[in-house]
Structures are given as structure tokens and as C-alpha cells.
Amino acid sequence: MATYLEFIQQNEERDGVRFSWNVWPSSRLEATRMVVPLACLLTPLKERLDLPPVQYEPVLCSRPTCKAVLNPLCQVDYRAKLWACNFCFQRNQFPPAYAGISEVNQPAELMPQFSTIEYIVQRGPQMPLIFLYVVDTCLEEEDLQALKESLQMSLSLLPADALVGLITFGRMVQVHELSCEGISKSYVFRGTKDLTAKQIQDMLGLSRPAVPIQQGRPLQTPEQPVISSRFLQPVHKIDMNLTDLLGELQRDPWPLRSTGVALSIAVGLLEGTFPNTGARIMLFTGGPPTQGPGMVVGDELKTPIRSWHDIEKDNARFMKKATKHYETLANRTAANGHCIDIYACALDQTGLLEMKCCANLTGGHMVMGDSFNTSLFKQTFQRVFSKGFNGEFRMAFGANLDVKTSRELKIAGAIGPCISLNAKGPCVSENELGIGGTSQWKICSLDPSTTLAIYFEVVNQHNAPIPQGGRGAVQFVTQYQHSSTQKRIRVTTIARNWADAQSQLQHIEAAFDQEAAAVLMARLGVYRAESEEGPDVLRWLDRQLIRLCQKFGQYNKDDPNSFRLSESFSLYPQFMFHLRRSPFLQVFNNSPDESSYYRHHFARQDLTQSLIMIQPILYAYSFHGPPEPVLLDSSSILPDRILLMDTFFQIVIYLGETIAQWQKAGYQDMPEYENFKHLLQAPLDDAQEILQTRFPMPRYIHTEHGGSQARFLLSKVNPSQTHNNLYAWGQESGAPILTDDVSLQVFMDHLKKLAVSSAS
């Protein structure tokens, strides 16, 4: 039999799903005692090379409250042409098109290997994708030039039939008309005045004249809104025009930034003209909003932008109002099915803290850089329009995720770049984890790696045991607009065995996915951290960890040394240790913007990337052998090693003391030391490989022993040697870290003590 590890991996590859528990405790009480909730990480649009979509409508269960999709788990009566829904047990007739099916002639959706299947359906008119550029002109000349070039370049990357629009802003907000010949025309708005969607549409001349009602004839559905074409034009038609227009953009002579109004107009424009079709609002900003609704900092240079300290002291005077402004906008955008990307490039903060919801609620990207004139921005932006293996854009729009569960389960909530659709139903739990109270969520924009955490609750009562061999099932139905503008539905149906936690705890224990569990718990923690005080979240995480260890550890009471965890749990405490130190939960040394940025990405990446974020990977390169992963520990920092650390956001190459000296001496240039040259090159090549695929582009740091940038590495490694534990001084093992943080060893000692304590 395959190991659980293989099982988990296989499931992830096929269905894009990782559950915290792969055998489910069969009663509510037992489930709550498992500490880590029954939950999964779902990558709805996981790229599947081997999954050709089928060109027909899915068959739905006829019970109005169920409407589950026919799947391999359903019981089928081939003779009577009936199938039984595995969620509600409703017996359904097959539609006429299925008359020819038999045991040997099954439709794809009944075959076990198609637990995940994708349908292409014909619904409504196919609308082209829309890209609305919202460009800050309050930039340094050099920055603006670089941004203009990036934007001009991006036009060639868009689908040819995509509609594009351009809004620029500084002190004023300009909506550019793209259709006109001759004189370039733009509508200008005051940057300090918030306008309602209606006002914006009136002022842009987008309000449709009242349709005269003709007698005796039914009202026809309004045709495509031609009127908006003034501001949104097919890129193939106006790319020359737009290229010129972008080229002529001037720096704003008034140094004020009306980001709030610019976004509001962008949202209002799309809301009025193209609701419920895939559209990206791409905000490029070179600094914080300084006027109007949504301003984050005053325009006087003497007042610095808010810090965590100010926020704690309740000194951030614009924060609440600004956040509210952007939240309102984000919710409207999400309701329209559009998304907002934020590309913020400045050395100081740009107000991501206040604006984060715009990207978080709509599935938009958030990119933070120092300048538009950096490869970090340029390549990241280029990667937005990258294509997958089949030549399709790696973006999808307006997804609606519907989750169905078998009766023993209820849905507690989801955490990810989504909003609730408030779909109540029998399978929605009253206990919320994340965004709860619904069985459906809207993800306005997603890519093949977008991953949601979905939390469940076992509701089966203790006294109603599930028959031997019973399985629980979950179905994920994701309807979305494909980048080719097709409407598609992806259906994933999975099942797991039930087990009685009292008699079969070892089964459940063995089927624990500690990686998934760590990420799922981390998402809950980060979600809490958005609204709760940092220390409270840490205490909650600690308590959960201790309880988990008490439940699954093997020990003698009050004897820390006897404490053991089985293999499937062994790494979990370490993940929690690093999570506690991570920028997702610690704000020390991070600006509010950075925290928002890190949390944004943490809430949407898949399991592998999330784990890298929690516990960065460290590779060592030396003459002693091939490159190898080493412990993320200060003891790994040795003079004759080159280290490559990947924290997801940063790639750090660190030359050990000796290596750095060699390099300074120029050995790599001498033919007799060619192997040294290769050694230096090896991590660079590996780093390139990571840089090739990562979105957003990580910050690339090349440093050496004693270099100031080495702090990126030193702040991440487990401080097993510090200036405090003197015994390590002078020894040839690793580098001491100047910190008062506890090391993993101390953490583990405390954990063991608390876990075995009979007092708690």
C-alpha cells in the first residue's frame, strides 16, 4: 500500500486539494479534540496538463437545495438510467443525451480518474477581458519614464481583443478617451471630491438615455454598451494611440496624489459599463495618497506616514477613514466581479495598509517595490501577463466557488482572496472560521496557484456512528471566466474515510498532513492578526500547539524527557516556531505596509510557497559535496559555505567568511581555481531558476559574511547560538546571532514541559 505521503501528493496533483486530516474523526466531539480543524487547502484552477476540458454542461442533482454535480462517487443504475446523488441521496434521471451509457461506455465524469473535471459551457455573450490602467503621474521623471515604458510594453502582451482604458492621476484625475482622432481628450475630476458611481457615470456621459418603451413589444435585452467604447477600446485598434498617449504623459506639476478618487472613478466607470465580466483595474502608484478621500498622509513633507507605533498609539489620523474608503471601493469592485491590482513602487510606504482590501477582496495582485525603474517591478509586471503551458494567460476572472458536503460535515468558512456570497444552506455551519456563514464565495480574479483555505466542521453526533467503510465527501464547483473569455466550470469531488477517534486514533494520526495543517493554522492566525492584537494571536497559536502535543504526543505525565511525537507530527512544532517569528505575525521591524504586503501573499499562495514563507529554505554550497538543504539554523552559517536562502519574498545568497575572502582575492578569475568559480556560480544559477517562476519577483540579495544585507539571513535562522549562550563563542560551529529571541531548542523544551504538565 502506498504511504500517506504518496497519497497526499497524488491527491494534490490531481485535485489541487490538501486536507489537514486524511482520515476523518467520525464525531463532532472527537473532531474538536483534534485541535487542528478539519480543513483543506484548495487550488481551484490548479494547472493540469492532462485534463482536457469537456464541451458540455454538467449534470446536476435535481434537488433544488443540492444541485451537486454528477461525479465518480455517485451510484449509477445503468439499466434504469438513474443515478443517486452521493450528497443528498436523491435519485435522478440521466438527461436524454446520456441514453447510450453503460458500464463500458461511461461519460468522463463517472470515471474515477476524473475526480476533477472541467466543463466548457455556453452562457451569455462572451465578453473580452478588460484592463484599466490607473497611473500615478506624481512620480520622479526617471520613475515615470520607466513606468511608461513598462505600460507600453504591456500593451503587446494583452490579448488582441482585450479592452483597455487609461486613467491618470496626480492632483487631478484624468479619464482618457481613447477613440478620438486628432485632439486627445480626457475627462478631468477634482482629486479631493468623492463622487458616487451615478455622478461619475453622469459626468463621463455614460448614463444611458431612458429607453423608450415601445408598446406591444417586449423589451429586448440591451445590446452591448457601445457607449463606453470611448474610454475602453480594443487594444488592437488603439495600441498606437495609447502608446503615444502614454509617451506624452507629463509629471504632475502639483505634487499631490489623489489615489482615492482615481480608484473610485475607475471602479465607477467599470461598474456602470461592464458589470460582471472579467476586468482588471491596475493601479500604479509611486507614493501614498495625499489628498481627498482615501488620503493616507498629509502633503506636508514634515509629517511622516504612520508606523505601527502610531497605530498602536492611535496616532494614525487618516487610517480609519482611508481604510473605510478603500473597503467600500473593494466591496463594490468585488460585487461587480472586477479586480484591483496594486503596483506600489516607492522607497517609503505607499499606503498598502489602507488599500490592501482592494487587492485582498478582489483577488488582485499586490506588488511592492522600491522604484518602477527596477527589474523587480518590470519583470513582475511582465509576469502578470505570462502564459501557461497551453499558451493561455494564467488568469481567470469572476469565479464562483460552491462547496457541497455530505451530511456529516458542515462548512465553517474560507480564508483567501475572496468574498462571501452569503449563500446560506443546510451545510453551512454556525461556527465561523475565516469568512463564514456561506457555502459560496466569489473570487474575482485568480490564477492557477491561487489557493483558498476552507474549514469544515464535523457535525455527526457521537451516538450516531458511521457504518464501517463509510466515506465523507466534499465537492468543489468553481464557475469562472477563462482567460479565453469562455465560461468554464471545474468540479472536484473528493472523499475520505471516517474513523472512530477512540478506537482508531492511530489511523487518524497517521493520516495527519502536518504541512497542510501548519499552513491552515497559519492562515487562521494571520486572519486573526488582522483584527486582533499580535500577542493574543501568538498566545492562541501556542495554546493550540500545546493542546495538539498533549493529544498526540506520547509521554509520561510531568516528565518532559519522555515526550515523543510520531513522524506525521514531528515537523509541526518547528513550523509553528518559525511562524511565530515570521513577518506575518510579528510587526517588529516591519512597516504597516510591509506587513500588509506579506499577509496578502500568504493568504493566496499554495502549500509549497506558503511553507517557504513560514520556514524559509536554506541550501548550502561547498567543496565538501553537492549542494544540500541545511537546517535553517545559525549553526548552518559556516565560513567555507555559500548559502542560498529562499524566503519567497527574498532570495539571499550569502558567502561565508572564507569564501568571501577568496572572492575578494580574485581566485575565481584564476584558471587554476576554476572549481571555485563554479562554486560561486552554482547558487546564482539556482537562484535564477527560482526567479524565473516566482510571482511576484523576489528581492534578490547578494551578500557576504559581515555585509549589512546579511541581516536578511540572520533574522530568519533559528538563533541557536546567540551572544547569550556563551559556550558557543569561539567554537567553529556557525555564527552567533545578536538577538534575545528564544531558539528552537528552548522553544521545544518549554513546549515539552507544558505538554506533559498535569497542571494544564
Place this chain on the structure above:
Amino acid sequence: PLYVVNHGETGPIRCNRCKAYMCPFMQFIEGGRRFQCGFCSCVNDVPPFFFQHLDHIGRRVDHYERPELSLGSYEYVATLDYCRNNKPPNPPAYIFMIDVSYRNINSGLVKLICDELKTLLDKLPREEQEESSAIRVGFVTYNKVLHFFNVKSSLAQPQMMVVSDVGEVFVPLLDGFLVNFQESRSVVINLLDQIPEMFADTNESETIFAPVIQAGLEALKAAECAGKLFIFHSSLPTAEAPGKLRNRDDKKLLNTDKEKTLFQPQVNSYEALARDCVANGCCVNLFLFPNQYMDVASMGLVTMYTGGTLYKYNNFQLDSDSPQFLSDLRRDIEKKTGFDAIMRVRTSTGFRATDFFGAIYMNNTTDVEMAAVDCDKAVTVEFKHDDKLNEDSGALIQCAVLYTSISGQRRLRIHNIGLNCSSQLADIYKACETDALTNFFAKSAFKAILSQPLKTVREILLNQTAHMLACYRKNCASPSAVSQLILPDSMKVLPVYMNCLLKSCVLVGRPEIPTDERAYHRQLVMAMGVADTQLFFYPRLLPIHSLDPRTDTVPAAVRCSEERLSEGGAFILTNGLSMFLWLGVSAPPELIQGLFNVPSFAHISTEATLLPDLDNPFSKKLKSILEHIQSQKPYTMKLIIVKQREQPEMLFRQLLVEDKSIYGGASYVDFLCCVHKEICQLLS
């Protein structure tokens, strides 16, 4: 031009107490070390740089070398103390704001304006010594929304910026809106070429108005300069925006106590706007092209308060009316203008200025503010005694106008006048000027109708006339029979002028007279000078059949009465706004041939608004006379050809002011009788 005095950084020399400027009325004493102010008698030190010895009659040696010591009018260069925010002013700007709603596009007006501007912009006024004009220009078009244009010289194409937030207008750009025409010539010409095309397909018929002025004002504010707006507008602003107007013309209000409301603005916002404009040196010139009621009283208010000029072309037809309009536009653009002006009138003791009339704005009782003042605008000042005047020293008046010149220089223009005083009433009556009196009475009456019923105003005018004449009769005239009407020599024509004033359409409420016409006339008169009011109230009637082309003499004007017309004659009649060529039914064919190049009376077309250019001395002579008349008047007059006993004669006859008017105004004789009766009553 006037002499300019420049004292450098010291600035003008003034009396320490009353702040009067150095002028011939200042008396130098103590060997020239001090001077005594002629207005307040304060003794001031002479600044060292200005010191000069006195000659044997106590006059400064340099008396004739200094304009401020020897001339009645001269200019001072002002220092930074006289500038807004103590900063030297920027050169003024002209902003052209064109209504591009359906009507203006359709009538061809927009194209006409744009084409004309291409040549006109080369003729912006400049200081005599300058190569080119310092004035910057900007362009706005509008209908329900405003379109600003970026015409920066570095652009290949102008850029259009639409501001649709008319509730709170702002200027969407600073750099590139106001430009030097010479530098941005190609972009501006490109724009003027494109504007008519750009809106060729428009079907927008609604317009805004107050936001247009606001936009111009904001643009000038942003550029920190004074300037003029040229607004070309053709309909009642009914679009939803501040200053929105409705058609409130109501003939039922005529001759009631509420009639005055027709002359008041419909909404308050225009007053506030005007105040703002004046405070920022923004003058509004308004060209109206109405074909129905347009509420001139409301729309013209800002123009009036800011020292602008209002032009109105009823039922504008491209063919017949464009020469008149273009000529007006040309004259207005080329006009010498002072901007951001403030005027102060100082007097010697015993009397003071109490009231001011004109296209002005007053924030307090002494400072007359004018966003701009040009050569055709006059301010009428009323003085009153507040003490005894001294016959020896006379009455001294100094009027100082601080303004920004077209090149952006801050200047002070000083006018001084000394008048004799007399204790003899007869002397006073002898020295009276009826034309000035008429101007004053007209302006004060036209101001009064805003607050009093027309009937009262008319009664006051009649009473004042009677009082003046009765007073003369009682105190100055030699005794004679009560029934005899005796007029002072200098006031012989006062009754006829008064009658004309009382007959003017402003003071006569008749349903046949359009309300807009009355408001328009009222506004024009308020800004007029003495010569203009004289002609306006008593038009000039010139017999041209007796014109002798061989001499330079202009035929003497005859009295404005039908009796003076003759069937065999031809007459020119003009009041400064319109000009008629009246032809008697039996006018000599030679004359007709000479003027119109047609054989007979019947062949004359009354459609024409210009006389044909003919190569004969008679025609040339007449044309030169007409040109001469025109050159003295601020408004271009359209020539209307009227044939005796044809319909249009009605308009012509209204200007025959000595006759009984069709709208009920008394004939001169009737009025004289009426005045006489009043005088008799007063004397008895």
C-alpha cells in the same frame, strides 16, 4: 499717452494725512523744504531726493519739468506696496470661452469666431515700446460641461480636458492653458481649426453659464494674474448647474411694484460670483446671441460689476450680422485696458464724493473697484457739500486710479481738477453742463429702478427738473409774467433731454418692449460717458441729401422730429447703438444711384447692412462720414436702411425723440408744458 513719473523704489509722493498724491495743488513752503497739501492743509516734509529750490514767486524751479507739478493728468509707476500680495503682477490673460451647443454650431457662429481669432490674436494690445503683446491667451469651450485646452507650445496637438463637475468647477491644468500666442501659434491655430469640426455633430442644446465664469476666474487665480474673459453665449443657461436660470419674463409685472425684479438678477449666486471676479481682477466680456428671452439682467450682472462690456446680437444671422459682431470683437480685443483697478476720489474740505455710478463694484463707500477699465468706460461721481466752500481756494478734486497695465506694470493714473466756487446762484447756473447732468440723472435713475417703482423714479426726475428750473426762475431770472417759461441759457436743452430720458425704454414699461432690451440698455447706460449718453438719449439726425461732396463740412444735425424729414430727402440717424439710413419716397434718383447704384427708390434693397463701395464722390463722402461717426463710438452700429412708409420705419421713428412716442412717451412740446405747469405750481 500721459507722462509717466517714476520715483523708483520710493514710489509716489503723498500727503501724510489724506494720502493725496503730489499734484499742482500742493503748495511748497519754507524754501521748498516742506509742502502743504491742497486737500487737507497738512504740512509735509519734502523727501530729500525731491527737494528743489523755489523761485521768486514761491514756485519750484523745476515746476515745468515735472508732470506731477504742472499737469492735470499724469501717471505714476507704482511700487510693490501697491501690488496684490506685494508681488509684481503678471501680465494679464485673455480667455476665450465659446458656447459650442447645437445652436452656435448650427448657426456657424463657432466657426466664425474661431476663424476670426486666428487673425485677431496677432493684434492683442501691447505697450507702445514693446515688440509683441505680453498678454497670454487661453481657450475654453462649453455646453453642459466645460472643455479646457492645453495648447502648450511643445505639444504636437492640442489636448482637450473635459470638466463635467460643473457644481464645483476647477481648472484641470496650469501649465499649457494660458500661453503666449506667438510661442504656441501652431498649436493654437490647430485648435481653432479643429473646434468647429470637433463639435460638428453635437446635439447638446443645454448650456451652463455661471460655471463658465467660475472656470475663467479659477484659471486666472491659478495663474495669479488679472484678465478678461470673452464669453460667446447664445441661450438661457438651463442645464443643472450653479447659476441655472429659468425663463421668468412676465409681462404682468410691468407697471407694478414688482417690475423692478425684472432688472434684478434671478439668483443670488451671480452677485457673489461678481464679487469674487472683482476681487481677483477678472473682467467678463459677454457676447450674447439671443433669439428669445435670455435674462440679460441676470447674465449681464457679472459683466456690469467687473467693468466688462456686454454685446447683444438679436437673432444673429451669419450673413448680415457678422460684420457688426466681428468689428465689436476686434475693437474689444484691441482696446487699451487697465486691469485690477481701484479708484479713489479725494476732495478738498467742504465737499466730498458721495455716490458712484458705472460698471464698477464697491466694497465700501470710498473705493471704486474695477476688474478692468477700458477707454470707453466712465464713472459718474456725485459730490455733496458737507461744509462751506471757500471762494478763494475753490474746490479741488483728485481722482487716482491704481491699475495693472497690459504689460503687467502696476501704475497710478492721477487726474486733478480745480473748480471755482461762487456764492451767486446765477454764476452757478451759468457754469452748468447739461450733458453731464443728463448723464448723472440717467445713471441715478437707472440705478434707482432696482429699488423703487418706475413710477416713483419718473416722478422724481420730473420734480427735479421742475425744481432746478423753478429755483432759477425764483432766484436768478428777471421778473416776468408767471405764465412765461424761463430757462437758464445753459439749461435750455435740459427739458428735451429729460423728456428723452423719461421716454427711454428702460423707464417705460410696455409689453411690446422686450425685457431683455430694457435690461441691456440699462446696463449700457450705466457705463457710458457724457458724450455717449448725450447721443444715446438724443440721437443725431443728419440730412444727407444736402451733402456737398466737394467740401469737408458735415451737414449740421437737425432736430429729431418727423417735421424735419422730407419726402425728397435722405437722412442718417444714429444713437450710438444703431444707425438708420432713411430714404424719403421721392428721394432724388441721382442720390439713389450714387449711393446704391440702382435706378430708383423701388430697387433699393433694405436687406443690406452696408453701403456698396462705389466710385463716386458722394458715396465716398457719405462713407467717410459714417466711418467717422462709428470711430467715436464703442459699439459697432449696424446700418439699417429704412424706406419711408415701410414697416421697419417703426424702429426708426422711435428715435425721433421730439415726437410723441408710439409707446406713449410725450412729445417735447407736451413735456415742456407739463414742466411749466410744475414750475408754476412750485412758484405759487
